[in-house]
Amino acid sequence: MGSLGNDDIEGNAAANTSSPPAFNIKRIAIIGAGPSGLAAAKHLLAEGFLSSQIDIYEQQAEVGGVWNYSAVTSHEQLRVPQTDAHAPLDTPIYPETSIEQEKEEYEDYVFDSDEEACTAPGSGACSLPPVSRKEKQAPFFPTPMYDYLHTNIPHTLMRYSDLGFTADGKGEGTHEDCEIFPSRQVVQEYLLRYARDVRHLVRFSTQVTNISLQTPSSDVLEGEKCRIHEKWTVRSTNLLTDVPRVENYDAVVVASGHYSAPYIPSVPEIETFAKEHPGIISHAKTYRAPSEFAGKRVVIVGSSASGLDIASQISAVCASPLIMSARSAIPDDQAAHIGVGDKVRVVGRIKRFLVDERGIEVFSTPGSPSAATEKIADVDAIVFCTGYLFTYPFLSPSSLPSSTPPLVSDGRRVHGVARHFIHTYHPTLVFPALPIKIIPFPLAEAQAAVFSRLWSNRLSLPSHEELQAWEREDEQGKGFEGERVVGEGKSFHVFPKGGDARYINALHDWALQADGKKRGKGKEPPFWGDEELWQRSIYAQAKMRFEKSGRKAKTLRELGFEHE
Template structure:
């Protein structure tokens, strides 16, 4: 970084707002605290930390079909009888276990409990995050939904105005900050593609198509003819759960054969849907195959990037929702580097990545690291668009790029004046090896009953990885 042209102007950052008290927001807050900024406020719309891990049993909103635009209003809270605060819908479901082993998933300064499963349950992860939050809970404004973030200039410096509403009292507050971290994730606006005939199908059969955001348990799919669309982590896991109770076989609509097979004996892989057949209550797949009398179709097709509270920012940071526009290293807003986004990347290990990002943000905003000149940052983004495309692939890392990125951020933060105030993770060869084979580890974990709390007993090829 030192050989690049650097920005000459220092940043006058003393007051910082963090939007979201999920895994990313909590991690960033700890690194900002280590740099001793004057004021740090964390806005969290739920009554507890955890973000997507803060499970809200049956709180769901209907998803438009199709859903192709990020320009939708934020979710409305629901106040269940007897609750002390309203709840918001999120994509967590009843019996989720992670697809990442706990040795890799955990933050660098806190281990999972020894009794947690090797691939922790959602309850274990939420408990872990509540414990991790103890050092920053005093900063959190719980049950406060950010409505708008606007930008102004004061003596050449950015000033951010954060308007939030209490979901309990409806009281509106407006506070000014020198910098803002957007850490509210990207699991709010589901993506459902515009397949031919889908709108007419939805109009006639409004209860059949759903999205994984609304999935809670397989019970409602018992004895039904079901299609699950998508071959990612949620499509694999949700499909396996439903396949146990639905008509056999469950049909899993995917674009390419999936390397990891769990429960294949009661699932059948089929091509993408080419057309919806309204009168037949069915679909035609791209290979010409027709399935009639379908009872349920679950889209596990991911989400769009959406930030309704930043709608006044010009130029916009999202257009199609496929990526966030105008960022350096998928982190700093190039025109306004006092605005940072965390955990945008997909197919990564998000907890340690958020730590590394938090370390860099804290060093830059304390003027112990200087960002490159704006022209260098724009050239970086252009090169990445040319390489990866202006599509959803832009934010996908995967192994080994995610491991390289964690270490790159560590080294970048380490170049700061006076070194680390709080050191972020750096992955050694063993961690990188676990990252490269964790799909195989999870397959063995499931095959052996899904009860292991460590890699002991999974086989000789995994046991020597247990020291982490």
């Protein structure tokens, strides 16, 4: 596991008391009111930052991020293939009944201030400018949530450190009882409860359109103290009024998630196939229920968690067998669960699309070096469960100085970040929860515990050279998460098995180096002991038993798992 840059924790903590403050942060913007954005707000408040110093921008009308379900999917035509990480902003979808309504009570009234406008009945998001007197119904942005989704993680491990799904001896819970792998509805209700004490910071139905660095210089010497002086300009649009707004901040938390731009690989003839047979190719982001595939000949591309779950649902109603195209062999227990050999047939990756036959040519066996192929014709639906690209449409190449490397290239990773969240050139910019194959809520908490302490100057900021060295360590598989497949690209933010446990505990140790004599005590960062490490090691097996037993079990013990 990589070091913090100084293996002497006590010495590092002592150095904090005499090191000059790196930051003078008075205003912070958080982009997104999902799980990571909410955790960031709570840790910043606990660190001593005031509510008046923090604004949370959320384009939806409610908190929850990816867990904020909508039955309606995007009206826009899916781009096939979709490999461009420089996607445009998400397009808001307004309810069909939405009409502009006059606020008769304020028809001829001009507000004196934004604060007065915020208190007016029907003013909506608190960013409503004083001159606006018309307001639409709140739009929504479809997420990948589908109807019958349960988490892949037991709620006892998924939970935030200060709030449980149930009262399990570790504090308050949001539900009297719930399934050990809760439904999407329960998770959303949990997030609503978690957000209660930061909800007043959120500017709902407000889309960030551009973020740019206003002050190109970083280190500025003030007397004998070196501080980072960076100003970020955040441009946004109130989606209820279509009125733009511009504000400046000293730091930005980009917690917008990475489930927006679907990835559909470029395969020979796929573009022609999509044009000749519109509607056949789709992505997991638009999947909602298996009923739309009843009686159809279906191909699922990808065998990740979502691919397996969606395949198990569709295979119950589609023409048998459902075809699953996988790049590698599916573990026996998962294969048995989805009905491989009965309702599901597994083939290798797609070699090319067959336009005239309305089908695909595939390699016969997943992961096999054999060049043998077969053709599958008369396909009615092809669902790509191939993940998403990292994309930040509000952070264009012109948002940062030309000397700063672009944040994204092919969308497989975010460039210029140390320990997967701190920007190496501009440490007033952070990107929580980038890693994949992790337990997201506690990981976002652990990251927030560190950057909130850095920004309050209770932790010493590593030098630019140290941050860049950390990024190189991450690339080489020597970071906090432990050894992984070396190489830049897809594997960069993909943690190895158990990597999130090592990462969370390393951030915990780093956060606890903070100077206790300065402002704020901060929230206790999460730490995984024996119980959590055990749950992390068995939860995939437990989820299989949960599915087989009818999705009703309330505890791991009911599924036959007990920690000794």
